[in-house]
Amino acid sequence: MYQPPLKPLRTKTYLPNVTRSRNKLTASQFKVLESLYHQNSNPPLALRQKLSLQLNLTQRSIQIWFQNRRAKTHRSSEAKTSPSPAAERVLSEYWMTTMSHVRYLHY
Numbered sequence: 001m002y003q004p005p006l007k008p009l010r011t012k013t014y015l016p017n018v019t020r021s022r023n024k025l026t027a028s029q030f031k032v033l034e035s036l037y038h039q040n041s042n043p044p045l046a047l048r049q050k051l052s053l054q055l056n057l058t059q060r061s062i063q064i065w066f067q068n069r070r071a072k073t074h075r076s077s078e079a080k081t082s083p084s085p086a087a088e089r090v091l092s093e094y095w096m097t098t099m100s101h102v103r104y105l106h107y
Contacts, residue, residue, distance in 0.1 A: 014060040029055045
């Protein structure tokens, strides 16, 4: 007798056209996601599926969490390497003042 293939049990499903309120992670969910992020900032689909069942979150929300966390890391690394806007303004003014006295460059 034919039996249809079993579908994996989903605790929550992602509906792309439904606007929902923001779900705040619990401390334990956050702890698991953070520890995993430090091991692998881009986990594969199979691991995200396991996490969704374990943490009772949608796969999509886990995917978005990792995406946002990578962006946060990127932003913080940029902030460390680039000067602040005020510092850039001071450097720019200094450069303009210095270059206004130079008329010709000889090589």
